[in-house]
Structure formats: structure tokens, C-alpha cells
Amino acid sequence: MARLLLTAWLLVPLMAMGVDRPLTVGYVDFPPYQFRNADGEPDGRFVELTRKVAREAGYELEFLYLPTARVYYYLETGAIDLWQGFSDNPAMGDKVLESDARPLRVAYGVWYLSGTPEPGHFLDLYGKTLITITGYNYAGLASYLSQTDIIRAINTNNHDSALDMLERGRGDYLLDYQEPVLNLLMEEPVRGIRFTPMWVRDAAWLFSTAAKQAPRWRRDFDQAWDRLVSRGEVLPVERAGQARRMEGLPLE
Secondary structure, three states: OHHHHHHHHHHHHHHHOOOOOOEEEEEOOEOOOEEEOOOOOEEOHHHHHHHHHHHHHOOOEEEEEOOHHHHHHHHHHOOOOEEEEEOOOOOOHHHEEEOOOOOOEEEEEEEEEOOOOOOOOHHHHOOOEEEEEOOOOHHHHHHHHHOOOOOEEEEEOOHHHHHHHHHOOOOOEEEEEHHHHHHHHHHOOOOOEEEEEEEEEEEEEEEEOOOOOHHHHHHHHHHHHHHHHHOOOOOOOOOOOOOOOOOOOOOO
């Protein structure tokens, strides 16, 4: 009986903090923000922020490495509790609850080689071949590209193969994020490559609505983030202008 009472006493503060089990966090290959390091462990700026916020909120975490194309299914089925993703993702629908916190801001646009005209806006991509990465929604742009023949989109599995396709002339432009490609270019430079930023996206924590605890998890993460911001331990992303997009983008 004494042992049972001691166990119950130890569990009370954990239950008060909402800790009933470790949260399973999906992460993908998106350096320097999230990736699996040489030791096979989750690493990157977003991973470290997730750990810091979870620690502040009183949660333990278990990370699960996933191909990007599998993340949506794992969120829908509840195989993962949350994903370190982007806000305003139309492909997610009611599958997730999105945090109010915006821990990071990431630029994306088009990469191209010297000799290829720099696009001034989205309409300049009409009639061109655009390399994209399987599983990336690009804030709804991937759905548009799959339904139009104005721009020919060809898919590949990752940033590395996408860069290789661009270098080999398989496409006119590569639609990708800035820093993951810069990471690759620091290791293997591509002669004459250029980048034109077109949009910015804000990162968020996306909680699977397959779990009834999702509203509580989101609340706890948001409150923990706000406390860390107030103490100056993390830097907030200004929300004004977070939806900046290039003129001519055919999306709402």
C-alpha cells in the first residue's frame, strides 16, 4: 500500500502538467531545421526548439523519422502526435490543430542556372518545366501544379536529387526552400546556380486530431512558447507579413 501511495504521489504533478505519455514527434529530412544526424539521432534548429518547448511544457518526446510523403498519413491515423511543419497548409484540413506559436520563418522560391531568365513573378514560370519534391505541398501550390498543364512539374524524392536534376538540365527551375539547398551547396557547389525568393512560410507545431488530447497539447505548447519568449529564451517570429506571396500566384 505504501508503494502504491508513493507511485500515486509521484504521478500527481505529471498529470497536472498533462504528461500521460511521451509525445511522438514526426520529423523529416529538412536541414538545417530537422534531419537525422550521423549518429541516427534527430537534430536541427526546429528539433531543438521543439525539445525546449516540450521541456518547458512538461512533456517527454519520442522522435520518429519519416519520408515527407508519409507525414500526412501518420498525422491522419494518429501514428504520430505532432509534426514540425508549416502553418496554413491546405492539405492538412481538419487532420491537425495548428499551434499559434510561430517558431521559425523559411523562404522558398526557385533555383536556376546562369543562362536561365530570372523570374520576376509566378507568371514567368508558365510554359517552363519545374522540378518539385514529392510530399511537399508548397502551401497548396503542389495541388495547382498537378491540375494544370501551363507549367510542367516533375517530381523527385529529395533536395539532393532535385539539385542533380537541375544541374543535368532536366528542368528549367527547381521549386525549393532556401536553406536546405544552401546546405547541400556548401558541400558540393553547383556552378552558376542562382536563387530567387518568392514566398515565406512560418513554421508551426501541427497536432494530430486523431488524439483527443490534441487541444490540450496545443494549449500547453503555446503557453510554454509564450513563457520562453517573455524570458528572452527564444525569439518570436513577427506575424505581420507572414503570408507574403509573389504577384500572380494562382492561390487564395
